[in-house]
Structures are given as C-alpha cells and as structure tokens.
Amino acid sequence: MKIDRTRFRLTTEQYFPAEHKKDLIVLHFTAGTTASGAHATWVTPVNGRQQRVATAYVVDLDGTVYEFFPPEAWAYHLGMKTGNPGWVQDKRSIGIEIVNPGPLKAVGEQLNWYPKNFGVKWCGKEETAKYVAAKYRGFDYYAAFPEVQQAAVRELVAGLADRFAIPKVLPAEKQRTAFDPGFFQQFQGIASHQNLRADKFDIGPAWDWAALEARLERP
Ligand SMILES: [Zn+2]
Structure with missing residues (x-):
C-alpha cells in the first residue's frame, strides 16, 4: 500500500529508535480532525524536552497513511498508569492513530x-x-470513520501483521470494549487503547471490527 514516510516524519529525538519485537497492534483515535494536528502536538517540547509521545502511523480522514517513525522502533503511546513497568507494553506494540474527533x-x-x-x-x-x-x-x-479511512487502516493492519508475524487475532466481541489490563498485557493481536486505559474512549463504538476481521481472514 502507499505510505507517506516524509511529510510528518519525526526526528530520532522525538521517538526511541531502538528496535523491539512486536506482537501487538493498538488502535487509537486522535480526538482531532487532522494528521497535522497530531504532528504539531507530538513535536512540541514540554518544559524544553521532547516528550517522545507518538504512534508509528497516523491515518487521515481521506485514507492517507503517514509513517511518523519506523514501526520497529517505539514511542510512548499508551500512557498506562500501572502495569507497564519498563514501558514493555509501549515497546512491544505498534500504535496506529486514526484521525477522528471521537x-x-x-x-x-x-x-x-x-x-x-x-x-x-x-x-x-x-x-x-x-x-x-x-x-x-x-x-x-x-x-464515524469514513469508509476510505477504515479500508486504509485494514490494509495497514494486515500488512503489519504479516511483516511482524503478529497474530491476526481480535479480542472476543465482549472483550473489545473492556478495560482489562490483566488480559491485554498478555494479549497478542489487535487491540485498542480502551482495553488498557479506563479513562480513554478510543477506539470507541464507531469502529467496524467485523470488517477488519473479514479483511484479516484473507491472505
Ligand atoms: Zn489513544
């Protein structure tokens, strides 16, 4: 698939370039309306320091996929209050931010x-x-997530799962909406931010899990 790796590329001070094995994909929404807004937030230092908060990918409303940093690397994207010593959950996961006001x-x-x-x-x-x-x-x-955007996310997820040998497994239907860090700290497959944070709304009820599941069943 077509991926824009230049427009919003972060510098190596804005994520952690060290490579980690990946076995989890975490879907987010930006609670915003533009990819440039997410970029502007992530590149702005706080108290003079880069925060290294970002996801490897941001998918815009029109389906454009931006790679912010190489998916082998990592950045803070979960913000978990507990249960994440050594940021192991951030390191083992690939974050995808989907532009959506939430x-x-x-x-x-x-x-x-x-x-x-x-x-x-x-x-x-x-x-x-x-x-x-x-x-x-x-x-x-x-x-709602526009269909062109959802289709781009589905292709991105399928491609990353193939490339990193991440299980093409979704949480059981009831589990998808649950905050259950005990379960998701062990889960390998595709989850969303709401599974790891009680105070987050992403990916929310507008996301079409069935369509993603159908796409992942195809080669
Ligand atoms: Zn999120």
Missing part, C-alpha cells in the same frame, strides 16, 4: 466535539453518515 455531545439538533467544552459543531443530527449513536464510557454519540 465522542460527541448533542446540543439541540447538532452534535458537537470536544473543543470549547463540546462547543464546536461536528455535524447535524440529520447527517447520519457522520456519527453513530451508541453509548460508551459516558457518551451517547461518536464520530
């Missing part, structure tokens, strides 16, 4: 995303292709 709040006939205390419009309630109505972790609506 949880939405209904205000009258429109759905807003989080800036300005959920004061920015994402879509109207009549624009049913742009969101899903599903309760998850305190929200009733989540922004």
Whole structure:
C-alpha cells in the first residue's frame, strides 16, 4: 500500500529508535480532525524536552497513511498508569492513530466535539453518515470513520501483521470494549487503547471490527 514516510516524519529525538519485537497492534483515535494536528502536538517540547509521545502511523480522514517513525522502533503511546513497568507494553506494540474527533455531545439538533467544552459543531443530527449513536464510557454519540479511512487502516493492519508475524487475532466481541489490563498485557493481536486505559474512549463504538476481521481472514 502507499505510505507517506516524509511529510510528518519525526526526528530520532522525538521517538526511541531502538528496535523491539512486536506482537501487538493498538488502535487509537486522535480526538482531532487532522494528521497535522497530531504532528504539531507530538513535536512540541514540554518544559524544553521532547516528550517522545507518538504512534508509528497516523491515518487521515481521506485514507492517507503517514509513517511518523519506523514501526520497529517505539514511542510512548499508551500512557498506562500501572502495569507497564519498563514501558514493555509501549515497546512491544505498534500504535496506529486514526484521525477522528471521537465522542460527541448533542446540543439541540447538532452534535458537537470536544473543543470549547463540546462547543464546536461536528455535524447535524440529520447527517447520519457522520456519527453513530451508541453509548460508551459516558457518551451517547461518536464520530464515524469514513469508509476510505477504515479500508486504509485494514490494509495497514494486515500488512503489519504479516511483516511482524503478529497474530491476526481480535479480542472476543465482549472483550473489545473492556478495560482489562490483566488480559491485554498478555494479549497478542489487535487491540485498542480502551482495553488498557479506563479513562480513554478510543477506539470507541464507531469502529467496524467485523470488517477488519473479514479483511484479516484473507491472505
Ligand atoms: Zn489513544
């Protein structure tokens, strides 16, 4: 597949170049609307220091895949409060950020995303292709992932699983939405951030696990 390895490439001060064996892929959403926004956040030092927070890949709304750093390397992307000594979970996993505003709040006939205390419009309630109505972790609506974007993520996941011999295994359906670090610290396959953090919403209920599963069953 076509991957852009130049536009948002990080410097070696912005991730850890050391290579690690990979047996886990973790899906995230950016809680934003652009790949450039994620890039701007990750390259900005805090108190004069690079934070080395990033994922190897960001998939934009139009399906463009950006490689921010080589997937053999690693960066902080899980932010786990416990159960991650030596950042072993960050090191053994490949993070994929999918550009998506995430949880939405209904205000009258429109759905807003989080800036300005959920004061920015994402879509109207009549624009049913742009969101899903599903309760998850305190929200009733989540922004939809465009099909072109989901298809790109599916190809990326399948390619990485082949390349790194990561099991093409998804968590059982009930487990996909669960916060269960005890289980996921051992899990090999494809998971999402919500499995490792109780306070995260990604990948949320709008993600089409069935389509990913179908893609992974093909060679
Ligand atoms: Zn995340």
